[in-house]
Amino acid sequence: MTTGIETERKFALAKGQQLPSLDAIAAEGATTQYEQVSVYYDTPDLRLNAARQLIRRRTGGPDAGWQAKLPTQNPDERVEVHLPHCGERMPRELRDLVTASVGERPLYPVAQIRTRRTSRELLGADGTVLAIASADEVVTSVAGGSKEWTEAEVELVGGSPALLDAVEAALAAAGVPRSASPSKLAQALADEVARLAEDRGSASVAEVVSGYLATQVGVLQALELPVIRDEPEAVHRSRVATRRLRCTLRTFEGAFRAVAIRGLREELRWSGEMLGVPRDTEVLTARLADKLDHLSEADAAVVRPAIEKAVVGHHEQAHKALVTSMMTDRYRRLQLSLEQLLAAPPLHPMAGESGAILLPQMFDQAVARVRQAVLRAEARPSDLTRWHDVRKAAKAARYGAELVARVRPDDGEATVAGWTAVAGWLGAVQDAVIGNQFVSDVSWAAVQNGADRAPFDELRALEDRAIRESLAAARAALAELL
Incomplete structure (x- = not known):
């Protein structure tokens, strides 16, 4: 230079x-x-x-x-x-x-x-x-x-x-x-x-959706170096921005020529998965540290060293894989595609219509997908993979609600708050599921080396309790929205 x-x-x-x-x-x-x-x-x-x-x-x-x-x-x-x-x-x-x-x-x-x-x-x-x-x-x-x-x-x-x-x-x-x-x-x-500089009155579908997408792309660009450096919250915020992009292209796909964005959604899925693994370890670190405080001092002394060692190693490996992915041609092509999405969006002709009219109609379809996922989960409520599907649909509804709130601010904020609560409770369920499995994996190795299994079982019991309580709260919140 x-x-x-x-x-x-x-x-x-x-x-x-x-x-x-x-x-x-x-x-x-x-x-x-x-x-x-x-x-x-x-x-x-x-x-x-x-x-x-x-x-x-x-x-x-x-x-x-x-x-x-x-x-x-x-x-x-x-x-x-x-x-x-x-x-x-x-x-x-x-x-x-x-x-x-x-x-x-x-x-x-x-x-x-x-x-x-x-x-x-x-x-x-x-x-x-x-x-x-x-x-x-x-x-x-x-x-x-x-x-x-x-x-x-x-x-x-x-x-x-x-x-x-x-x-x-x-x-x-x-x-x-x-x-x-x-x-x-x-x-x-x-x-x-x-x-x-002109006051153009009511915003069109294209203006609202493009503005929301631009915000997310800006976050990804600004946080590239912080993600590589593993700075606090950088991976988390990038993962959320990636989800918002992908969910918006799904929920409001009617604003675009579908064929033109299908491949981009799949690439965003890949990027989200690469960000997801190190983010999960960040959540594990905070979550298990809190759960360890609920154990007796003697039990925590048995569990803590094994848990912390495993979490640190898992995070280092996951972050290294993420950074490697960011150096690939695939990642470069994704970022160029996001630039082009903003520079020359492949808009459908209807994207020129009023956002206040059409965006809520598109959002209703996202809510319908949540309703379908809930019906499937309620048919077998003990199957947590089905509730994970509900969570993904609820997150899409949450991000869609954020966008609709830009054209309907009077009732939009309450809708956003409702879907944020649902996504939060279902996220807590998934975090506990991941934590439970992680503790199970660590305990197996520790027991093989002579450690007592009981403290690990107690930690898993705390996660099981968190799953039940969070799921109950999520179902109650969903009942209010649906």
């Missing part, structure tokens, strides 16, 4: 207008021509553009690769960070540079700019390159629309800022004014900025 200061000024050229000669200011050296394509990344509300920051991936030309530009106090200057071309995914180092501006918002492609550039060197008396003067034919693509214009820019290489003043005066005399726009990107995004 290289860092430098870019100092330049931009000028407006009429369509077909050539950059006037600047030989009265400096000798003109070699002329070069090339074409470059730049893809620019920003948040849904264009935070980087508002902050005069940019991140782009460029192909063609002498500075191909990934770049970030950050403003300085001097309007002619920006800090430029460059990384050689290293694939389609944004390097994590560049996101770190703009974290203060974007927070946990997602970054994804918002504009493409194709430039046909003709550059000439401006030379000093000793042949030193003082600046590069370029004429650019620009074609942009933003949100399905395009713009074309011609402009010029002069970038200092070895010259002083006074040279830019002289260039500006010479070009003004030749009828070439300073550009009214600070950058190509700002000009390309001007209509989109104006659209975002």
Whole structure:
């Protein structure tokens, strides 16, 4: 990664207008021509553009690769960070540079700019390159629309800022004014900025669903490094965001062309499973620590060392597998697919309709799936795998309720609270099931090495009790909702 200061000024050229000669200011050296394509990344509300920051991936030309530009106090200057071309995914180092501006918002492609550039060197008396003067034919693509214009820019290489003043005066005399726009990107995004500022009234299905999905993608992007570092809550929050994405694409699949998102849902399932194993060990750590406090001091002394050793080893292995998965092409393709889901969502025509009308109807289908799962579980209430299916359906209903609450806030919050309670109780059942099995596995090995089985059995009894109590609470909460 290289860092430098870019100092330049931009000028407006009429369509077909050539950059006037600047030989009265400096000798003109070699002329070069090339074409470059730049893809620019920003948040849904264009935070980087508002902050005069940019991140782009460029192909063609002498500075191909990934770049970030950050403003300085001097309007002619920006800090430029460059990384050689290293694939389609944004390097994590560049996101770190703009974290203060974007927070946990997602970054994804918002504009493409194709430039046909003709550059000439401006030379000093000793042949030193003082600046590069370029004429650019620009074609942009933003949100399905395009713009074309011609402009010029002069970038200092070895010259002083006074040279830019002289260039500006010479070009003004030749009828070439300073550009009214600070950058190509700002000009390309001007209509989109104006659209975002409009009060459009009732939100459409597409706007509500896309906004919710964007929030989850932002969490995943922001927490990539914390997950790799195994920072507190990073795996948990990433797992929840992954579930929200997958459940939303299922519950509100009517907003999309189904074929286009089916594969993405399966890949999110895989990612969720990879996050799930280390998260389960985090839950086990806290859960069993609490349960151990309910044992006598003597019994806890028997159980605690074996439990803690097993949990630590299990977590290290699970986290290592997770990090390995995040270095694969499969993971990279998933993240690129999520970027494209935001940049160019494969929407069904009905997604343009009112969200307040259609989203609750889609949510009702998710509730119906819970009802069906409950009927199946009640037919054999001792079968905990069936209650686990209820839990998964209830989680989808909970996340769906969160989204519906955005268009029906008056009664939506109560619905969210109800489904959150159900999912919480059923989650407690599943946590106890996992804890019970884990203790069983650890006790078998410990007993083989001469440990007393009784303290382990007592710990399992506590988990059995937790299963019964949590399941009873979940069934009562479901009865109120259904």
